Amino acid sequence: MSTQAATEETAVVIGLEVHVQLETDTKVFCGCSTEPDDEEEPNTRTCPTCLGLPGALPVLNEAAVEAAVKIGKALDSEIPETTTFHRKNYYYPDLPKNFQLTQYDAPICAGGELAVAVDGDRRTIGITRAHLEEDPGSIQHAGGSIESATHTLINYNRAGTPLMEVVTEPDFRSPAETRAFLAKLEEVLEYLGVFDATRDGSLRVDANVSLVPASEMAEDGSVPEDVLADADRAEVKNISSHRGAEKALAYEISRQRNVLRRGREIEQETRHWDEGRGVTVSMRSKEAEKDYRYFREADLPALEVSDWKEEISIPELPDARRERFGEEYGLDDEAASKLTSTKAVADFFEDVASEFDPELAATWVADNLLGELNYRELAITDVDGRLDEFKRLIELVAAEELTVKNAEEVVLRGMLDEGDDPEAIIDREGLGKAEGDEVADAVAAVVDENPEAVADYRDGDEGAINFLVGQVMQATGGSADPGQVNGLLREELDD
Missing domain, CATH: 1.10.10.410 (Arc Repressor Mutant, subunit A)
Known part of the structure; x- marks a missing residue:
């Protein structure tokens, strides 16, 4: 945007590149484990292939391909007849072979969409593509931030972990929309069983941010291609959470508007999100596609995946399950949303509702159990080995052998805080139903x-x-x- 536009009202245009670590036992092109050990030493979960040593050849992980196809089906993407891998050439210290194995002009998933709700309004975000690639290693800036670090440490244990990069259309008009999209995408990935949000670095986001003259936007909120082509954009990297994305983009939008107010032009550059300071800082000028010098990976043949779309099934996704819960169990929107927040929660609710009144099951799972877990910063997966005990507690309430008050305030809390089963707490506290x-x-x-x-x-x-x-x-x-x-x-x- 030129300095002449400094006084014009501007509109925000955001597109995302979301890097998702796929849940597989081994890395995408070698047999090294992807399961981190809390006590593992840096640079020990490596081999000649993921370190890029001469003569080492890649072997594609079938589980990673299956996960990619599932994601494509969930996003309503086109799964092509064949897909190919390329080398993306650039020097980063966390890529020891100086190129990244990725996909270029024949991604495994083309197009697609994902509907999200923002402040009660439902919007559909377009998906440009989603492709498989390998993760770099991890960098630790010692002694400060990227600007002030005294030195940098590199750990290649993560190098080669399978990634799915989901690239969106520039359909976002506010940071809040990006946060809602990331939450929805993570929800879908969790239902597919291909993603673990608890892993460090499991979801990382690069965001492209532009300001365009509001007068040049179409009535439906879209931005003409020629307007986008003329807009100078900044890419913000190192975003690792939904909340972080919202904060980083809010800062970057404010920064760009201040630049325009001062009569200067927006530089097309890559910026680093410094979460500790809450600011973006310039890293380098923005690379163009030609800078990466893509060429076909000769050691990996073209992969035929079109038949897999029919062979690989995906579970009922959150939106469909939410709608069914309302129809089948008579739940309101709030309860249905809570009970489909994760697949584990939805599965447990349906298990309970198959034996007890659905209203009772919804109250105990959505309000009582999830409420107490959230208070303790726990997820239902943290107690998945004890779900039968919680069902037993609901059974005691349903049979009127235990008052609701005692079940909620004494037994449930004791089960979570002390690890005892309900009968042990009832006996110890003398909570049997009064005759x-x-x-x-x-x-x-x-x-x-x-x-x-x-x-x-x-x-x-x-x-x-x-x-x-x-x-x-x-x-x-x-x-x-x-x-x-x-x-x-x-x-x-x-x-």
């Missing part, structure tokens, strides 16, 4: 001991009944059913 005679005796005693509250109730003060119910619950150690207590008190006091 009828015990409750009736407690009601009679509370009525005798609280004549003022009894008089208030009989004078029309409905609040007095709540006080009396509380006294009975306290007398029974919370083991009585509050509804039953309320009914018994009214029978006693209305005589």
